[in-house]
Amino acid sequence: MNLHNTTQYAVRILNYLANESDNKLVSAKILSEKLDIPYKFLTKIMTNLVKEGFVNSIRGREGGFELARPAKEINIAQVLDVISGSLEDRSCILGIGECDTRKKCALHDQWLKPKVMIRKMFEKTTLDMLKGDEFKQ
DSSP states (O other): OOOOHHHHHHHHHHHHHHHTSTTSOBOHHHHHHHHTOOHHHHHHHHHHHHHTTSEEEEOSTTOEEEESSOGGGOBHHHHHHHHHSOSOOOBOTTSSSBOOSSSOOTTHHHHHHHHHHHHHHHHHOBGGGGOOTTSOO
């Protein structure tokens, strides 16, 4: 299971805002530079994060972005559901199109239990839990 680039970037952006911004507004330019995300791509992601209520956008010379709610109230599953559509991806783990109970691959049944466990892990993991010097950004 891999997260799409957009989803990876969204989690990294929110993590940075939660844990590295010292409760200050952060510009798109700074986010782009610090997280090595192409500026235009970052601005599209930020527009979506603002629209979905994860981030506040403050306009003006001293403006920037901040989390819209406390980091402990945002879990990774919420971000994944909004950015990538859903964790309930029907893509086959073997890369053979869509996979469901009627039309399944050889690993479909074995993949169901780990998939549920991954979902639960994302639901239990909040942004405030992703802080630490040992983590790379």
